Amino acid sequence: MSGPEYRLVSVNTAPERAKRLIGRVIEDVKDQYTIVHVANAERIEDVKSTVEREKPNVLFTASMWTPEQAKEIVDIAKGVVPDLKTFSIPQGLQVEKGPDAVVEYIKENLPGLLDS
Numbered sequence: 001m002s003g004p005e006y007r008l009v010s011v012n013t014a015p016e017r018a019k020r021l022i023g024r025v026i027e028d029v030k031d032q033y034t035i036v037h038v039a040n041a042e043r044i045e046d047v048k049s050t051v052e053r054e055k056p057n058v059l060f061t062a063s064m065w066t067p068e069q070a071k072e073i074v075d076i077a078k079g080v081v082p083d084l085k086t087f088s089i090p091q092g093l094q095v096e097k098g099p100d101a102v103v104e105y106i107k108e109n110l111p112g113l114l115d116s
Contacts, residue, residue, distance in 0.1 A: 012062035
């Protein structure tokens with residue numbers, strides 16, 4: 001375990017699923033990154049207060065959001081924490097390809113996000 005600790009907030013209407021999927025990612029990358037899933041916001045309206053409360057340095061938007069909604073979520077979050085690293089899972093990925101595809105997609109993109 002090395003490097004900084006990343007505080008992650010997810011934005012997902014299914015908090016249990018978010019917790020499960022992100023838990024799998026955290027477990028799989030724990031030799032490279034220390035990631036703590038500090039909170040999940042279930043609604044766009046909850047993003048600002050969640051980010052203000054948790055002060056994350058990483059935010060994921062889930063695949064149920066449209067690109068427009070994901071952009072709105074990111075804009076709200078960056079309004080609170082300007083240098084926040086954000087990652088939007090493509091709309092429909094979970095529905096079309098299942099949770100394993102989401103976990104793999106996050107893991108493929110995580111180094112580029114966190115090491116930037």
